[in-house]
Amino acid sequence: MERQQLERLLSGGDDTSSAALSALRAGASYVIWDGTTSCESLATVYGRRLRHTLRKGIETSGLARAVQRLDVYGRPVRLGQIRAADGSWVFMLFLDQDGGTLVACTGVRQAQPDPPRPDTR
Template sequence: MEREALASLLTDGTEAATAARDAVLRGGAYVVWDGSDGSTSAESLARVYERRLRHTRRIGQETLDLERAVRRLRGHAAPARLGRVDATDRSWAYMLFLDEDGQSLIACTGVKQPKR
C-alpha cells in the first residue's frame, strides 16, 4: 500500500489514528499485510487485543484507543486485515485494523514502546 493511500485511511479523528497518520507522513516504517497473510476474524482479534488491554493496564504501559479498538473489532462481523506503523523515533507502535480489502479503517491503537 502506498504511503499516501494509508495516510488517507487514518482520518477517523481518534488520537491513535491521528498519531499513526502523522508517523506515516513523517516517514515512519509501516506494513499492511496482504489478505492471505494478515486477514483474520475480527472476533479473534478482539479477544487477543482484550488480553493485551488487560496486560498493558496491569503493567502501566501507555496506550491510545486500545479499549475502543477492542469494541470496534467486536462489532465488525467480517474478517479484518492488519497493519502496523512505527513512529519515526520508534517511541510508539500503532496497530491498524482494516476491512478485508484494506479500503477502510475499522480501528487503530497505539502502544508506547519501552525505551531501548
C-alpha cells in the first residue's frame, strides 16, 4: 500500500487515527501485511491486551474502541502497523479485507530506555 493511500484512510478519523496519521507524516515506518485474520480472534487478543495495559498502567490510545469495533465487525480484517520515527508509539491498524477501509486503529506508547547515568566514581 502506498503511503498516500494509507494517509487517506487515516484522515478524518478519531484521535487515534489522527495521531497515527501525524506519525506517518513525520516519517514513521509502516507495513500492511498480506492475508486476513478473524476479527473475533483479534477482539479476544486485543481484549487481553487492554486488560494487561490497564493493570500495568501502560498508555494506550483507542484500544477499548478498537476491541469494540472488532467485536462487532464480523468479517476478516487485514493488519497493519505504523511505528513512530522516534519509537515512542506503535499503532495497529485493522483494515477491511481489501485494505480500502479502516475498521479500527489503536496505539500503545512504547517504553523508552532510561538514559545512561553519568559515572560518579
